[in-house]
Amino acid sequence: MFKKIRSDRDPRDTVYSELKKEFAPYLDRAKSTASQFAAKNTKAIFWVMVASMLLSVIIILTSHRSPHITLRPHKTVIAKSPVTGGFQQIMATGNAIQEMLALRKMIDSLSEKKQLTSADSARLDTALDSFQKLNHKFNQRK
Template sequence: MWRKIHSNRDPRDTLYSEIHKEFGSYFAIAGNAAKRLVGAYPKFFWGCMIFLMTLSFVLSFTVFRKPEKTNTAAVKKVNPVEDGFSQILQATGNIRETMKLKKLVDSLTAKKQLSVEDSTLLDSALDRLSKIHQTLK
C-alpha cells in the first residue's frame, strides 16, 4: 500500500508569507515610490481616475454591450392530436409498468425470508416506481 509522506514544515508558513519574506523589500520600495508620485501630482492622478471611470461607463453602455438575442428559432408545427395520443400512450405504459411492479413488490414482501436476488429485485423495483412517480408530477 502507499506510504504516507510526512512534511515537517511550519504550519504558519504560507505562500503569501514566503513571497512577502522574499520580495517584501521590493514591494515596499515600489509602494513608497508610488506614494511619493501620487503625493507630488494629486490633481493629475485624480483627473486620470475620473477620466478612466467615465471612459469605462461610456464603453460599458456602447461598445461592450451585447445585443439581446432575438428568438429566431423556427416555430415547430405541433399537431395536438398526435401530441395527445403520445401522452396517452406514455401514461398507459406507465400505468401498466406500475401495476407489474406493484405485483412484484407485493409478492416479494409476502415472503418471510428474502434472498440476495430478491433484495436486489425489490430495490430496483422500488427505484423504478419512484422514477415513474416523479415523471407524473
C-alpha cells in the first residue's frame, strides 16, 4: 500500500545550489557592476545616505504630531492595567457562568416536578428571569 519512494539524486544537490548554478552569471555581473559604481561614486553615495537620513528625521518630526484641534469633546478615560482589567473580566465571566449553571440546575430540577407549589413557581420565575438577564449580558459582550 505504501511504497517507499527512492531517489537517486546526489545529496549535495539542494535547491539553493541549483539556483546558484542557474543564476550565478547574472549575480556575478550585477555584483561587479555595483562594486564598480560604488568605487566611482563613493562621495555621492555617502551624501545620498546622509540626505536620506536627514529627510527621514524631518518626516518623523513633522508628520507624526497629533492635531491640537479636535472636533469631538474630550472624554475622560480611566486607564486600567490591561492585565488587571483582563483578569477581572475573566473572573467576572467565570462567576457568571457558575451562577448560570446553578440556575440551570435549579430550573431543571423544578421543571422535572409534576406539580409545582406557589413557592416553587415563584422560585422558577425568578430563576428564569435571572438566567435571562445573565444570558443577555453575555450576548451584549460578543
